[in-house]
Amino acid sequence: MAEAIDLSRFVTRDRYGAPRISLAVEGVHCAGCIRKVETTVKAIPGVQQARLNFTTRRLTVNWSEGALDPAAVLNRLDALGYRAYPFARPAEEEEARHASWLLRCLGVAGFAAMNVMLLSVSVWSGNVADITPETRDFFHWLSALIALPAAAYAGQPFFQNALKALRARSLNMDVPISLGVVLALAMSVFETARHAEHAYFDSALMLLFFLLAGRYLDHAMRRKTRAAAGNLAALKAEVAHRFDHGKVVAVPAETLAPGDRVLVHAGERVPADGVVVSGRSQVDESLITGETARRAVAAEAQVYCGSLNFDGALVVRVTAAGQNTLMDEVERLLAVAAEVKSRYVRLADRAAQLYAPVVHVTAALTAAGWLIAGAGLHDSIVTAITVLIITCPCALALAVPAVQAVAVGSLFRAGVLVQRGDALERLAEIDTVVFDKTGTLTLPEPRVSNRDEIAPDLLERAARLALASRHPLAIAAAREAMERQPYANSIEEPGQGVRAVIDGVEARLGSAVFCGLDSLSDLAPEGAESCIVFRHGGDCAIIRVCQTLRPDAAAVIAELCARRLDVRILSGDRPEAVGPLAEALGIAGWRGGLKPAEKIAALNGMKAEGRKVLMVGDGINDAPAIAAAHVSLSPISAADLAQSHADAVFLGESLKPVLQCLETAIKARRLMRQNLWLAVLYNAVAVPIAIAGLVTPLIAALAMSGSSILVTVNALRAGRMPKSERRPETEIARSGVIASKEAFS
């Protein structure tokens, strides 16, 4: 990125009105990187402040008005070897505010719970010793003074959700929680006024504290995952070359407007939907339609955002996004899919819907029972409320989010970014896996397919020469280079190839004619395969480039089949291209040449058979199917539209994350169920004691914290992975490199 990019759209103002910009930075791994990035950026004249957030890998730069073009920061970082890209995501600021609000509530609840417990323990020990009623009342009133405002503040997350659910005439876990807290506090105040021995201020606050801790951890894990996904999206973002009054300016692709004219070099992706004005070339539309054969385009031809320009430079006039037949169809199908998709009721909410009525009826029956048995009205109601307090779903409400936070965290370390909260629960239910072919089973970009037939040193020379070119075929060849240093004197002949003098002899890499071979008639490429020739003096090699399978695709498919899952392929590519590949993988149920609508129809057919389908896909043509399937995954190289509808995104070249997701999801569901049963078991023991009227605040406190800790410890098991499957956290960063390389290839 030697050219300057116009970044004005990403510049924001801090509260003093000074300009600043947020950049996602890739390649930061250690303390040394932090220091290098910060000191380098601070050294740029005009920069006032530069701070790198190591958790989110974001750099915030402040400067004095007019003293700096932010593109200079990008170029400086680029020279240092760190790729950076501007970042604007208002949704994340909202989430950050929510997280800090939860943390504030947690702090208040923690403070109050500890101080009230200090007073409660004094009362409990005093009750068996010689506390005077006056001192006890004083301690209770003091507890009320702390507990009431603290609960009013720290309980807000639950009260708000409960109200929302009640307004929608439904029940969620927050309804019994809120009811329990409010009743416990009200009863305690009432009892304190009657100089009674027992008050439950500590139980109410401890409940809030435990639940807030669970909720905060769940939220923090999701935020971390989303930040990582956001960074990868920002790093993948394209730079477009726009004509401004006859000059070509580099701008972020998202700032393009209809009517703009852009220049698309060979080897670049088309930055927006548009019509070709001049130039002729071939475009690879595999990311859009799944078709691997290239399409020739010339003036007046329609090109789609995301297609790869293969041969020659094109001038494209941008049309409004989605203003073409393919996008129209995809958008229409997406709207339908979102409507049809039944609202999935989460495990915790299902439990709450069962649980709340049972508990409330039990409490009512307890009051009625004691009244009939001849107890006073006051005693009966107090006993009924202790039943509500002791059943207050502390363990139940922690059972699911605790497992979820741990499971999502362990998947994050394995390179899977879970985007939806209920994805794991849905993933555990599937019985059918549908793969897209291009970019999902195969690698997103073509590779050299005959490397074994070429002498290693010859291939190395060819690959190093290829480093000098941005042609897609050269980039495929360049991947084979061990030494990533291009030859110093390489010259690229547009549309033909590259040449350089190596060891005094000219070497050429490119088309057959360019290399002095007459024709490749006997090497005619089959289907989507392409050939380039390398010639260095007397040595000559033909390098074949084509779409290849992900390295572990066959193993993963075999493993899925071994788990008795029905594996199928639904591809947009021609049947001739899909068939051999399906056969090689041992998949009988495959179909090719499908339009997006036909993919949806196929999915609906499976749904009608009662199947729960996991869709794994990457193209724009897969987006409706991804939205319609029971649950869906996308590789990080997928089109943005597909990725935003997928439940989780996986990084890297391997297909193994699909398997890991499934394993983790099944394990997580087992632990969630276990936890729910633990909670039920706890209630089965505690409720009879409460009904009998034997519960004291001490027992309530012990039971609640005991069950919460039990459930949380059980949830921690979700994070344990077999040692062989552990991968370092840097995987995320490393895959970011892959994603960005591909974006700029």
Place this chain on the structure above:
Amino acid sequence: MSVLVYLVPAALGLGLLGLAAFLWSLKSGQYEDLDGAAVRPLSDDDLP
């Protein structure tokens, strides 16, 4: 029990002090980059 006259305010005051410190640290952004805080001491900016 006259000892309560100063012990209770002392206990509450200490608790509030802790809460205030937590809220201040939250507001000054100390929980925004926990990973960074863990590795920053390793860099030797402050050395000549």
